[in-house]
Every structure is written in structure tokens, then in C-alpha cells.
Amino acid sequence: MEIVDRAILTCPPTNMNALLDGSGTPEYTPTVEHSLTTCEKCGTGVWIGPRQRQARALLGDSAVVLCMVCAIQAQRERGGGTVRHLGGGDGRPRTLG
Numbered sequence: 713m714e715i716v717d718r719a720i721l722t723c724p725p726t727n728m729n730a731l732l733d734g735s736g737t738p739e740y741t742p743t744v745e746h747s748l749t750t751c752e753k754c755g756t757g758v759w760i761g762p763r764q765r766q767a768r769a770l771l772g773d774s775a776v777v778l779c780m781v782c783a784i785q786a787q788r789e790r791g792g793g794t795v796r797h798l799g800g801g802d803g804r805p806r807t808l809g
């Protein structure tokens with residue numbers, strides 16, 4: 713299935729803070745409920761949240777996990793689209809150490 717026909721689950725890449733460095737955006741911290749997976753397009757490591765995992769389980773092949781960079785690109789190729797937040801993000805921050 714082409715990416716263009718699939719629901720995009722946008723996940724922050726593990727190098728998110730390096731990408732945001734200097735942008736003034738607060739540091740991204742995944743929660744303890746996030747787990748690691750890979751972007752299906754570029755293979756970079758991404759954090760996937762519990763609701764995104766649920767959506768992926770529900771949608772199967774009609775969903776695609778993309779890092780933010782690939783998701784933005786795919787969105788452009790589609791000429792826009794609907795961006796929805798699945799909620800969440802209220803979990804306990806994971807301590808990186």
C-alpha cells in the first residue's frame with residue numbers, strides 16, 4: 713500500500729532534541745509508556761506512544777509509522793491533510809540517564 717493512502721502515525725525521532733537544537737523549542741522527553749520503534753520510510757529510531765501503538769494495532773497495514781521529518785514530507789506530497797493529536801503525552805517522563 714502506498715504511504716499516501718495510509719494513516720500517518722507521526723513519532724518523534726530519538727534525535728529529536730538534536731533536530732530542535734537552537735529552535736527555542738522545549739526539549740522533548742518521551743514518557744515511560746513510550747517505546748522504541750523505527751520509521752518505516754527512513755529507518756530512523758522513533759518513540760511511539762501507547763495510543764499510537766493502539767492505533768497501529770487497530771489499523772494494521774492502513775497505518776504507517778513515520779518520523780516527524782518523513783511525516784512532514786509525506787504531508788507535503790499529499791498537499792495537506794488532517795492532523796489530529798491522539799491525546800496522551802501526560803505520562804510520567806522517562807529519565808534518560
Ligand SMILES: [Zn+2]
Pocket residue numbers: 751752753754755756778779780781782783
Ligand atoms: Zn523517517
